[in-house]
Amino acid sequence: MKEIILKLIILQSLDDKIKLWQRTASEGPSKLTQARQKLTELEAQLADLTSKLTENRKRRRELENEIADLSARRTTNQSRQLRARNNDEYRAILKEAETINNMLTTREDELLLHMDSGEKMDVQLADLSAEHKAEEALFQDRVKVIEAILKDGQENEAIAVKERGELITTIQPDILSRYMTVARNRDGQAMSPVKDGQCQGCQLSIPPQLFNELQRSDKLMVCPNCARIMYWTRDPYFREFLGEPEAEPVPEKPENRRGRKPKAKVSEEAATDEPTANDNHAFEGAEDQGDTPGAAL
Ligand SMILES: [Zn+2]
16 A cells, blocks of 8 residues: 555656646746846837937927028028118018017027937937846846746656656556645645644644554545645655654754645656746746645535
């Protein structure tokens, strides 16, 4: 029976890995979008600034043309002042000169403002372009990392799937079917390690008599609360696979007692390479196996 339980423990670890890599693959597109986020923002800012600068230059050209026209009109006006035949005509020409001068002043002021803001925008554009270029290089690096993780994931998933296929041919159909049923009902977590008399699947302490029975590891037992298939992590038969220490540790500090999750303890004998835990850091949450203690209560 211990051999069967160990096979189920290994099956669970393979299923955990497959699930992990499938999740990683499904997150690939959103990770790429996330990695591109800043670049996308910078592109929008660049487009906006370029459009404002184009508008600024267009307006400056308009103003320069208007100023040239008005200056020509002023020259004409000045020569007409000299040729005025009477006072009325002279006053009318002076009035026109005043209008022309006012318009010139307004246009020249506006042109100065546009030249000033245009210069500032030129500086901004240069800065933004440099930032964009740097961000583009960073983005390309990020893409390489993400693609490497995805490729790694595909390969590891394929290995785990193959090993799973081989393993299940060695498990009796009724036991496999029992495992599959629990896994379906418990978000893929059919197996639950029991530590210090506590089911790690639902965190419930199991009755002492049941715990005594479990320690014999001579039959399949399910948690009375979450119905997962339980196993005693200290059983010498599973210990090596689980990476458990030989003796019950003396409970010094709470964090020492709680220990690691069994899925993180899969030894080399467990099929694939350990799903390169470091790689998962790029995909935050990817290594969270979705243990939902108590959720199934
Ligand atoms: Zn339980």
